[in-house]
Amino acid sequence: MAGYSAKSLKGTSGVVLDILRLLCSLLVLVVHSRAIWFPEHQGDLLTTHLSHGAVVIFFVLSGYVIAHTTSSGHRSARDYVIARLTRLCSVYFPAIAVTIVCALAAYIINPSVYAGYNRGDNIVRYLISLAYCNEIWFLSAAPLINQPLWSLGYEFWYYALFGVFFYRFEGWKGLLLPLAVALFVGPKILLMMMIWVMGWAAYHIRKPVLNAALSWIVVSLLLILSLVLMVELSGMPYPVLHPPLFWAAAFFTDWIVGFFVALAIWLFPTDVERPLQDTRLLRKMRSIANLTFPIYVLHYPLLILMKCILPAILSTAMLSALDGLLTLWICVCLGLLFDAYKSKWKDYFTRLVGRVTGFFLFQKLYYRK
Secondary structure, three states: OOOOOOOOOHHHHHHHHHHHHHHHHHHHHHHHHHHHHOOHOOOOOHHHHHHHHHHHHHHHHHHHHHHHHHHHHHOOHHHHHHHHHHHHHHHHHHHHHHHHHHHHHHHHOOEEEEEEOOOOOOHHHHHHHHHHOOOOOOOOOOOHHHHOOHHHHHHHHHHHHHHHHHHOOHHHHHHHHHHHHHHHHHHHHHHHHHHHHHHHHHHHHOOOOOOHHHHHHHHHHHHHHHHHHHHHHOOOOOOOOOOOOOOOOOOOHHHHHHHHHHHHHOOOOOOOHHHHHHHHHHHHHHHHOOOOHHHHHHHHHHHHHHHHHOOOOHHHHHHHHHHHHHHHHHHHHHHHHHOOOHHHHHHHHHHHHHHHHHHHHHHHHHHOO
16 A cells, blocks of 8 residues: 555545535535525524634635645646636636626615625725735625625635745745735735645645544544534634624634644545546546535525525525525536636636746846846
8 A cells, every 4th residue: 555645635535525625515505595594593603603614624625735736746836826816717707797797686676685785885895806805904895795705815815825935936035925915915814824724734744644444433523523613612712703803703713623624634544545446426526526616606696696586485494495406506507617618717827827927037137138
């Protein structure tokens, strides 16, 4: 078994990661569907903790996956920038367009429902969100009709901060750009990035050698413990959404939950499991798991639009379930459509990065003359 890399995600561990992220996105969808149809329970601690805790898990998984791709693929800074921009923007920008369409449709069809998800200054909110600046410093400016966009205002800057630090120049001058980016994004993103770094560390820190069965038992117990802590721990130092930190207000609680999730992933038996055969079923499972991102960023405005459209001839519980199923189906269809155009986004960012790189290279050569 020594011939297999301890850092390979081609075995059962990779499948478990895919299942975990898919379950988190479905959990967020179900929790939000309940909150939208039963607004009297919107502030319930259970639903609030579960949906926020799912995002904490996403942050840990993101750090782990980036550690894997930047370590195993030997990617250059150029490749890293193109890959991250393609991954985010190919879904995020179309999702904002869908959000605008849903908001306009909801306003026309049922203004009273839409009014509950409108904080005003919508043009400014969409422009700020398009630049991933909706959560810098003490802003919390994502459109209310698509609340989950807040986490992308964190995720983008995790990638940016990691990139400018990981690919920095040698010497103290190489720290100037990371420092400038850190100062630009402010304390909220830096506090929550600790969770992302835990995922990154889970990939790089050496782990004890355990047999697969024992590893999965310990991993399962740690994930269950993470779920219990997610539900039972109160927000520390403040409840989520407490100003001025808003989504980062419970950062200490999030650190605790993130630590145990990262500990579970750290103990994945990647050192003793064989790579899985690349079967049609496995490829299909990965394709389904790749729909996690579009489900997450699309479901909220679609849930609200469905509430405006669905006739009140069924019980609220049945309408909530129907809304969730219809929204999931639309998210899957749109996710597949976005994926079909992903290569075009990659081509665009490849050209854009090439032009930017060429410009700076020209400037460097020009001023040397």
